[in-house]
Amino acid sequence: MNLDSKIPEGPLSKKWSSHKFNMKLVNPSNRRKYKVIVVGSGLAGGAAAASLAEQGYNVSCFCYQDSPRRAHSIAAQGGINASKNYQNDGDSVHRLFYDTVKGGDYRSREANVYRLSEVSSDIIDQCVANGVPFAREYGGLLANRSFGGAQVSRTFYARGQTGQQLLLGAYSALSKQIGLGKVKMFNRHEMLDLVKVDGHAKGIIVRNMATGEVSRHASDAVVLATGGYGNVFFLSTNAQGCNVTAAYRAHKRGAGMANPCYTQIHPTCIPVHGDKQSKLTLMSESLRNDGRIWTPKDAEVAAMIRKGETDPNLVAEDDRDYFLERKYPSFGNLAPRDISSRAAKEACDEGRGVASTGLGVFLDFRDAIKRDGQSTIKERYGNLFDMYQCITGDNPYQTPMMIFPAVHYTMGGLWVDYNLQSTIPGMFVGGEANFSDHGANRLGASALMQGLSDGYFVLPYTVGNYLGEQGVAAAGKVTTEHPAFAEAEANVKARIDKFLSIGGTESPRSFHKRLGHIIWEQCGMARSKEGLEGAIKDLQALRKEFWTNLRVVGDADGINPELERAGRVADFIEFGELMCRDALMREESCGGHFRVEHQTEDGEALRDDENFAFAGVWEYKGDDVDPQLHKESLIYENVKLATRSYK
Numbered sequence: 060m061n062l063d064s065k066i067p068e069g070p071l072s073k074k075w076s077s078h079k080f081n082m083k084l085v086n087p088s089n090r091r092k093y094k095v096i097v098v099g100s101g102l103a104g105g106a107a108a109a110s111l112a113e114q115g116y117n118v119s120c121f122c123y124q125d126s127p128r129r130a131h132s133i134a135a136q137g138g139i140n141a142s143k144n145y146q147n148d149g150d151s152v153h154r155l156f157y158d159t160v161k162g163g164d165y166r167s168r169e170a171n172v173y174r175l176s177e178v179s180s181d182i183i184d185q186c187v188a189n190g191v192p193f194a195r196e197y198g199g200l201l202a203n204r205s206f207g208g209a210q211v212s213r214t215f216y217a218r219g220q221t222g223q224q225l226l227l228g229a230y231s232a233l234s235k236q237i238g239l240g241k242v243k244m245f246n247r248h249e250m251l252d253l254v255k256v257d258g259h260a261k262g263i264i265v266r267n268m269a270t271g272e273v274s275r276h277a278s279d280a281v282v283l284a285t286g287g288y289g290n291v292f293f294l295s296t297n298a299q300g301c302n303v304t305a306a307y308r309a310h311k312r313g314a315g316m317a318n319p320c321y322t323q324i325h326p327t328c329i330p331v332h333g334d335k336q337s338k339l340t341l342m343s344e345s346l347r348n349d350g351r352i353w354t355p356k357d358a359e360v361a362a363m364i365r366k367g368e369t370d371p372n373l374v375a376e377d378d379r380d381y382f383l384e385r386k387y388p389s390f391g392n393l394a395p396r397d398i399s400s401r402a403a404k405e406a407c408d409e410g411r412g413v414a415s416t417g418l419g420v421f422l423d424f425r426d427a428i429k430r431d432g433q434s435t436i437k438e439r440y441g442n443l444f445d446m447y448q449c450i451t452g453d454n455p456y457q458t459p460m461m462i463f464p465a466v467h468y469t470m471g472g473l474w475v476d477y478n479l480q481s482t483i484p485g486m487f488v489g490g491e492a493n494f495s496d497h498g499a500n501r502l503g504a505s506a507l508m509q510g511l512s513d514g515y516f517v518l519p520y521t522v523g524n525y526l527g528e529q530g531v532a533a534a535g536k537v538t539t540e541h542p543a544f545a546e547a548e549a550n551v552k553a554r555i556d557k558f559l560s561i562g563g564t565e566s567p568r569s570f571h572k573r574l575g576h577i578i579w580e581q582c583g584m585a586r587s588k589e590g591l592e593g594a595i596k597d598l599q600a601l602r603k604e605f606w607t608n609l610r611v612v613g614d615a616d617g618i619n620p621e622l623e624r625a626g627r628v629a630d631f632i633e634f635g636e637l638m639c640r641d642a643l644m645r646e647e648s649c650g651g652h653f654r655v656e657h658q659t660e661d662g663e664a665l666r667d668d669e670n671f672a673f674a675g676v677w678e679y680k681g682d683d684v685d686p687q688l689h690k691e692s693l694i695y696e697n698v699k700l701a702t703r704s705y706k
């Protein structure tokens with residue numbers, strides 16, 4: 060497996076502009092001879108499909124929802140970062156770059172992160188032009204708020220619905236191209252395999268989820284923008300449909316999978332309330348601008364709160380432990396997610412947790428309401444407060460919210476080079492599906508920035524460059540008549556038949572839940588050698604059981620959510636094992652990857668830069684064969700590797 064990152068020569072700040080100049084261009088009349096498949100119509104895929112079509116390429120875009128508007132991106136609440144420095148508070152491209160590299164615990168690629176910071180301002184302009192109604196100051200300028208891991212205010216937002224508004228913007232751009240006939244949109248189609256011809260990605264196999272029809276689609280390049288794999292944990296803040304299938308099947312076709320163990324546990328989610336739950340709810344990080352996180356200092360007081368014997372509002376100021384403010388005075392409640400999550404877990408491990416399970420801490424707006432008034436707080440976060448009240452029955456204006464960390468985002472993903480091209484030539488990966496920019500921990504409000512950067516500003520150049528390199532004579536040469544399509548289609552059909560024919564007793568959801576339990580316990584917030592070794596064995600046993608005792612009701616000829624879930628869970632089980640292998644291999648703690656064997660005296664992550672400053676990239680070698688690890692060394696020329704401190 061060749062891991063040439065293709066980072067352009069030259070100083071960091073000139074790399075992207077000189078690379079853009081040096082890339083191949085395809086002349087406008089030749090662009091219409093090429094076809095590009097984009098799988099995914101969330102922010103990354105929607106933006107890429109619209110931009111490529113705007114350039115003149117013929118695009119086929121696929122999603123499994125009934126409309127691109129329902130992509131998981133719609134759930135994003137808090138905001139999107141950009142280094143515009145509207146607040147005049149010291150922000151710059153370099154500071155956003157630095158914060159992101161540091162926030163990722165020095166496990167991301169400098170050149171990609173710099174480009175991301177560089178184009179962040181263009182994203183905001185593009186979105187405003189698309190009609191995204193960002194919040195504004197009284198004078199009309201766009202407003203900003205703060206997110207974790209930064210001491211400047213650089214987060215643009217649209218109340219608590221930033222993802223929805225951004226997605227509507229990308230969707231309008233996409234709809235324009237659908238209307239013009241440049242994008243052919245395939246809703247309710249699930250990609251189930253990638254087709255390679257002579258080593259290059261040349262198409263996909265999809266199943267029509269309404270009719271069950273399996274079909275072949277050929278193209279000159281394929282873009283995967285299929286989102287993250289947080290649902291491997293079963294419970295997460297992700298939409299129910301989020302899955303790893305497209306990425307994992309591409310992995311099985313030769314795409315390297317990078318850093319799968321890097322997952323993000325978000326500190327501010329509504330605590331789990333029982334074992335019948337299938338979804339967790341995020342309370343946006345933006346709430347930490349004004350909310351203060353605490354637990355009682357005394358475990359006995361916490362126990363009384365848990366039993367309903369006292370009211371949190373009655374706990375005196377001196378008896379409260381605002382643990383983030385205490386431990387990280389410079390960043391306080393806006394410490395990054397990995398650090399804040401671990402601090403909450405630590406407080407609960409000490410018996411000071413609240414919520415009926417003891418797995419909860421308070422997020423309290425009492426002081427903010429006293430300072431700014433309830434109407435101001437309502438204006439800022441009203442919809443989030445309403446959502447909280449609907450779910451918990453508590454009024455957060457009167458009693459502090461209860462929150463606990465939950466799985467939220469995945470920094471790992473398919474390996475890509477600087478051009479966002481995977482190890483399969485012609486297959487590009489954008490948005491949360493790739494591993495590119497966030498290292499071992501993503502900063503809040505940076506996922507939307509990355510998805511739109513990839514979709515609007517990077518892929519339209521780099522896909523064109525690839526097509527230009529292949530030459531116009533190659534355009535449309537491979538058709539679905541090629542035997543590689545027949546082979547992939549037969550594989551997909553055989554797998555569907557297999558799911559339906561096992562005839563066991565256990566549902567896909569039940570297997571999913573058991574999988575999630577193993578991964579959360581052993582590859583969640585704290586990981587150990589012993590636990591991970593055990594998890595790998597448990598997952599192998601679970602896989603065997605799955606393939607012998609699965610029960611999928613219904614048939615393949617129409618809508619069948621059980622069949623869809625079976626396919627996704629099968630991939631999650633294998634992928635979960637890869638995550639555990641990756642976590643076991645990485646004998647250090649960094650960002651969201653916390654190995655209990657590697658921590659400082661005060662419980663902070665202890666990196667090992669000498670041995671682990673690399674991206675771990677896994678190559679699939681076959682069922683029941685150990686995957687092979689490859690390493691992309693991470694070279695830091697512009698940021699000095701240091702122990703992260705938010706104190």
Ligand SMILES: Cc1cc2nc3c(=O)[nH]c(=O)nc-3n(C[C@H](O)[C@H](O)[C@H](O)COP(=O)(O)OP(=O)(O)OC[C@H]3O[C@@H](n4cnc5c(N)ncnc54)[C@H](O)[C@@H]3O)c2cc1C
Nearest residue numbers: 099100101103123132135137138250286490491504506507
């Ligand atoms: C509750 C919540 C709040 C968040 N808030 C923020 C925030 O405030 N700021 C921020 O920066 N980030 C936030 N994030 C993270 C951010 O929303 C996501 O990382 C981002 O939206 C992912 O975009 P994407 O385009 O990569 O993928 P998605 O939006 O997940 O889109 C994936 C697309 O791929 C398609 N797809 C997937 N698999 C297949 C397949 N096999 N076949 C066909 N189609 C397929 C889907 O149909 C969909 O169209 C939040 C996340 C959550 C869960």
